[in-house]
Amino acid sequence: MHTFLVVIQVLVAVALIGLVLIQHGKGADAGAAFGSGASGTVFGSRGAANFLSRVTAGLAFVFFVSSLALAYWVGGRGTAPASVVDTVPAQAEPAQVSIPDEAPVAAPAGDSAQPEGPKVPE
Incomplete structure (x- = not known):
């Protein structure tokens, strides 16, 4: 069905382009009034414009x-x-994160601005 719709779409698009290109603009009607030969066509002087539109x-x-x-x-x-x-399946329990118990690291001498804390492994 999809392929059929795409083929119809392309064929109609090509036909529309062709029909729009062969139509005359509104300014072309003034030339037909002075005998430019449009009155002798198959559709008559106004019939082609109505049919094509x-x-x-x-x-x-x-x-x-x-x-x-x-x-x-x-x-x-x-x-x-x-x-x-x-x-995403729901988890029964959140994952447990274990933090190793280590003794606090002493601050170097003369650097009292740094608080003592656990050593973070690198």
């Missing part, structure tokens, strides 16, 4: 619907992702 609107609608369908399909159909906290 309706086809473009229809393709734009299909493009938007396929975009929403792809977003829904890729996004997991609206399910919320699992929390990392929920996936």
Whole structure:
């Protein structure tokens, strides 16, 4: 289904690009009023603009619907992702940290600003 939606998306996008490029701007209508040959076309002088604009609107609608369908399909159909906290198993007891019992280290002579404390292994 995903591949089908991607193929539809690409084909509609290419068709939209082509339709937009072949349409005339609003300023091109003034030239048709003076006999530039647009009145002799298959759709008539105003028919091509209406037909192309309706086809473009229809393709734009299909493009938007396929975009929403792809977003829904890729996004997991609206399910919320699992929390990392929920996936970690709870521990029964916190880990016990043992501190070795050592005698306090005496401060060097003349350095009374340093308080005595346990020696930290390096």
